[in-house]
Amino acid sequence: MLNAITAKIQACFPAPEVHAHCDGPCGVYDPAAARITAEAVLSMTKKIVDLQPAGQDAASMVAYNNTLSRYIAIKEEQAQKTKEDILILWTDYFKPVHLEKYPDLHDIFWKAAKLCSACKVEVSVEHATELMAAVEQIHGIFWATKDRDVQWVKAS
Amino acid sequence: MLNAITAKIQACFPAPEVHAHCDGPCGVYDPAAARITAEAVLSMTKKIVDLQPAGQDAASMVAYNNTLSRYIAIKEEQAQKTKEDILILWTDYFKPVHLEKYPDLHDIFWKAAKLCSACKVEVSVEHATELMAAVEQIHGIFWATKDRDVQWVKAS
């Protein structure tokens, strides 16, 4: 069954064309984009958990609510960007030939995308940490398909 | 192997929570959103193929270039929206329990997403028509998982 679908998709995209992160195809894909935003998701999640109002007066509570509200919105935005960058790799970079070599490819990306959603819906350091691991796994697979040994360097 | 991953994902999302098209979860998913934009992709593709300048004078050529440029940009935008709406269903609505029932689920969505990209990269009535068919297939699966019989009604 899988072979039939693979064949169908290959028929659909016969040329070994290189599509890119911008759908160009510009040929420039880099999991670092998803890594940066996933780091932000983890950072914001930790900051939300740790956030405390400086006092119980009106000004402190307003400042607390402003910061909390912004952190949640930024976590949302960064998780969404992570999801988009991951899915661009899945839909545009990875080809049937990669699927043969990595038969779990679909599930790896499905799980990673679902982790992005979980990081929005929850305030979970555990899931945000798992998201970082999922992005690192994708980083590994991606560069392996290019026969390049690119280090996993975090900004934070 | 697949079972192991499925189990892992289920462990990650134990509750039978309902996520929705807006990542809310608001519980409102509807493949009609992807259907409307896919119709626009097909419509714009046909119009691009048929477009002719009204004459060879400067005004006609400027009008032609304006229209052609806009059609291409709209095709791009609508194909991108179709891709996003399809992927929201895949990443947020569909759960491991659905994957068991539809083992081709990942490949169906992968192919549909790749068709969206193909409709951007090319001016292909054939691929735009296949995209409509892919969205109709997703419409069928989606409503079947909800035990509802919803008609496939096109706007155009």
Next chain:
Amino acid sequence: MLNAITAKIQACFPAPEVHAHCDGPCGVYDPAAARITAEAVLSMTKKIVDLQPAGQDAASMVAYNNTLSRYIAIKEEQAQKTKEDILILWTDYFKPVHLEKYPDLHDIFWKAAKLCSACKVEVSVEHATELMAAVEQIHGIFWATKDRDVQWVKAS
């Protein structure tokens, strides 16, 4: 007076050209887009009203604030999309000829757009329900102008 304006507008847009939801004109208009987002507005409004923290501990309160903040943001986004989709119909699909047949057209759309804003500003199940009714009314008028009998099918 109205006739004078109608004439002026007709002079401005003499050709019976079909503009579409994407401003293309791709010819693909469908009030279903506004219906889906209006359903989300109503769903989120109800969920906001019903939302309770699971407990008074820090983790429960953080989870509550995360969810509340996201629901409000999603309600905002979906109400904005509803407004945009409604206004595209009003500004691009409907023509002077329709205004003659539906002399209340402007007020119907004005009221619907104002309901979208009200659903942002307030947390009102009543106004969100009225918005659904307004979108259904627009659905009815729209398909009547196309001499098509399209069912009002909700996703939720």
Next chain:
Amino acid sequence: MLNAITAKIQACFPAPEVHAHCDGPCGVYDPAAARITAEAVLSMTKKIVDLQPAGQDAASMVAYNNTLSRYIAIKEEQAQKTKEDILILWTDYFKPVHLEKYPDLHDIFWKAAKLCSACKVEVSVEHATELMAAVEQIHGIFWATKDRDVQWVKAS
């Protein structure tokens, strides 16, 4: 009939609340936003009409196509922003009490919004000039409702 609808809308929005350009309500409305973008639409339209390739060589043609493509895209974007800014005034600032004083209000905004679409679809200096006039008319009505005498100052 009109009175009945007006009454219904008034019932819907009983308080004399001030909604604003950002849907806040922040109370800050200013037709200058629509004026700036409408100026850009007119400017880009003129530049598109006047644009000529510097030569027939490949580099000149590529430069010409790059510029033409960008001008069309910017015209589109600025016309869309003009439309959005105009419609915010119509849907959020103007109230039934203003409609009584300006019974043509709906048609003025409808025509202005349709001009925005026309400026996208066409490369028409005439329609872009009419759009500027429409925005100036709205500027006049707007400040009159605030009993302020604000000058119409253009940037270009």
Next chain:
Amino acid sequence: MLNAITAKIQACFPAPEVHAHCDGPCGVYDPAAARITAEAVLSMTKKIVDLQPAGQDAASMVAYNNTLSRYIAIKEEQAQKTKEDILILWTDYFKPVHLEKYPDLHDIFWKAAKLCSACKVEVSVEHATELMAAVEQIHGIFWATKDRDVQWVKAS
């Protein structure tokens, strides 16, 4: 050193081309865009400080949270737009020749941009007021470079 860089930049942009707010270049720059959004930032900041729940019942608290959450999001959005509009002037309108006349130009814009960020991070009427002053200063410099005497007119 500064002269060397200035020379390098001038070499990079030899022609006295007029770039504009839309990067077109459409030639239409106007600090009024930044002024409108900065007014909104100040307005929302004041409203956030003044906001009180109407009561302690569930409905009042939900309404309060909805309004607070929206005000913070709008303040964020408007501060971001102010920042973008200010930076377009700095990166696209101002040229080395202006820098010679206004040697503090870079610091003026840096400070103004940092004030936009401060208005997001904090709920500070003081910083929002300083932002308005910074935009007025930019308004003054901008019109001076065009030898035009344009009044500073606020909408609120």
Next chain:
Amino acid sequence: MLNAITAKIQACFPAPEVHAHCDGPCGVYDPAAARITAEAVLSMTKKIVDLQPAGQDAASMVAYNNTLSRYIAIKEEQAQKTKEDILILWTDYFKPVHLEKYPDLHDIFWKAAKLCSACKVEVSVEHATELMAAVEQIHGIFWATKDRDVQWVKAS
């Protein structure tokens, strides 16, 4: 003079707070984001220069125009993202203390931002290459301020 302004800005931002790429502050800044998009700008610029229609028939010309139009739009989008990512570093990450150490800081960022605009306005491999060099320079300064030795790794 510079010292006075620096002092004023320092007074404005007394705390050594860490703002981040997402304006959070999430503390996650990484010039890799600007590097990825700058690579795409260079890639698209080269592809635009090299693009040729496959033939003179209608289908070939339509395919050529579709590709050319998309490449120009992607170049625009990626140059805009590069500009935004560069400016976030300048406005949010860099502080007066860095300016003391790098007195050319403002001019470096001004030039880099102007290069982004030049890469939109023109189809220039030379300027796109200079943009890559400017981003690499910023990469060097950025990591030096963090006392980290991070390699400059390109994706393409």
